[in-house]
Amino acid sequence: MDTNIIRIVHIGAGNHSLNKSIAYKSLIRRCLKRSSTFEQSIEIIEASKLTNTGYGSSLNLVGQVECDASFIVIDDNGGRSQGSLTGIDVGLPGLVTMKVYDKINDLYKDDHNGLSKPLNMHYGSCPSFLKDDDDGTLISPESQHIYDIHKDRIFNDSGKLQEVNDTIGIIEVNQTTTKIVTSSGGSFFKLPGRIGCAGIIGCAIDSTTINDIEISCMCSGNGEDIIMMNLAHYLVNNIMDCNQDEEGYGSFVINLIQTHGQRFQSHAINDDNESIIYVGVILFINHKHTDEKRLIYCHSTPSFYFGFTHNEDQVEVIQSRLNNTDKFGKIFTTGEFKL
Template identity: 25%
Template sequence: MRMTFIAVHAGAGTHINPLESLCAKAVKASNGDIVRAVKILEDDPSTNAGIGSNLTFDGRVECEAAFFSSNQTVFGAVGAVSRIRNPIVAAYKLAKEQSSAADKRLIVPSVLVSQGAEQWAQSEGVEMCEPDELIIERSLNEWKDAKLLIDRDSKQQLDTVGAVSVDVNGDCSAACSSGGIMLKRSGRLGHATQVGGAVWAEQKGSRSVAVSLSGCGEFIAKTCLSQRIAQGLLEREEDEDLMLNRVRNIFEKDFIHSTLLAFRSSKRLLAGGLVLIYDSNERSRELIAFHNTEHLPFAFGDATSVRKAFSKRTSLSPFIIHSFPSYFCDNPPGSTH
């Protein structure tokens, strides 16, 4: 592998318009930078991130975003922000500030929310905006319809966008950004602001794992799902289950059948996302995409080529999982899943 590999998703949820082409555009324009990729998704009004985000019950936009890097294991997140044009940029800057934390007299925070996050972001030169600039006609109409039909069991957008990447040295990163669920309470924080919830990136020995998840934020955060998936893959022995099967088993055991969620409606146990594994000893890289939501649009590649996909759940397959392995050796194995 000679360059940074990146994969981008537009959220596990219900998508009226397929967004895999937007994901491919983000991959191509990112040059391997996941912050740039997520920023492209935030700037597109068709996603539930940045401009065009879902509105709170009070009719406001409150966004959140997170960035996690295996390099020095830094994590940064912002939540309940209404004046930051690209929340992922603020999350990235907050994470990177921890890289020089040893030089600072005060403990550097990993999560900032609301006005405190906005004030800090402005002081760091992050582009700001007025709250109304993030509201578009589509999201406003959906908010009005949702308030009229609040008692109906309607399908909610759970589509946090995100990305994962890994370079030739095994340094990996994960990121996400979200406008949250429609009609959420003001001040609500989702899985992006929870360490181990939406994103995880870690390098252990020769293996690197990056995870970016989307879905019902409260339940993903409660089960620390991204961390559990990453740890399960980092601890996997070579002769054990395929990576794909291990992700499936962790999802079933630690999310769907988690004792922490035993008293929650199974209809709301929804999640999906991307998992990227790189092993320098095996000279292999594998991207896994999974979801039990209706859809998951995503794309992946590097500077030479990009692939896109729009994954759909069916009545016969309530859980969908795909694997895209690559090998970097003279005689690559012929097996694929």
């Protein structure tokens, strides 16, 4: 990997099995260290059965895989390309989304009779010339096993899923371009046709530039709440209000999420039937003039796994957990790194 490139990868805010901790961290390291391109990193993380996207995704109510994905690419001249796909039933949904929009961009590079280029598409409705060949089933034995165990009791209190992993995301920043991709299989037993936060720009990912400071965000957790809050968009447009002389970025971000979340009726509840905010967030702040770079994270989920490159391709992998997981959704933990 070019040492001028910073790459940040997360595999979801959720409730990750401690028994798989070594495997999770190894997966993140492979995305950051062994892959030489952004696209290879996406493939590594989406092809793994450890993540809830592509192969091994959660199954919907009728036992099928439906993934959502979106991407943003920003060049140093301020040019922005973005797009999202929903209902993806082939592997590598993030890569597929970028490839589909490469073809769409080529199709609409001329006036195209005054028609506007689409920014949101349903994969099943895309014409065949936009698609690659189907690469086989996305249903892993583990996902099928969970589905079979819980399908007959999902609507009563005895059907609780103990391990929950959510949306994945990758940011890559070099001297000329910022790329962000997210994808997810959504929640187990979701209604067919449900669109999660990974399929809506501004929810799971967003980026903006304010006074030559580029702010990028990735969110994971309860998709309906993230969508309602338009969370990534809200955070990138408000984080620079933080007064560093009075408080740190982490506390400020938590306050933003909690205050903004109070304006909505949360869809997420805990075991005591209390309304909670169940999210994980990564913000990357890039001061282009001074070359100062910061990563801020916080989460109210029991766990959040992510990693990043820094200091000439050094790799850092973070396994963050709440000190008291009984309070998930009610309290946050946070941290900050200079990259």
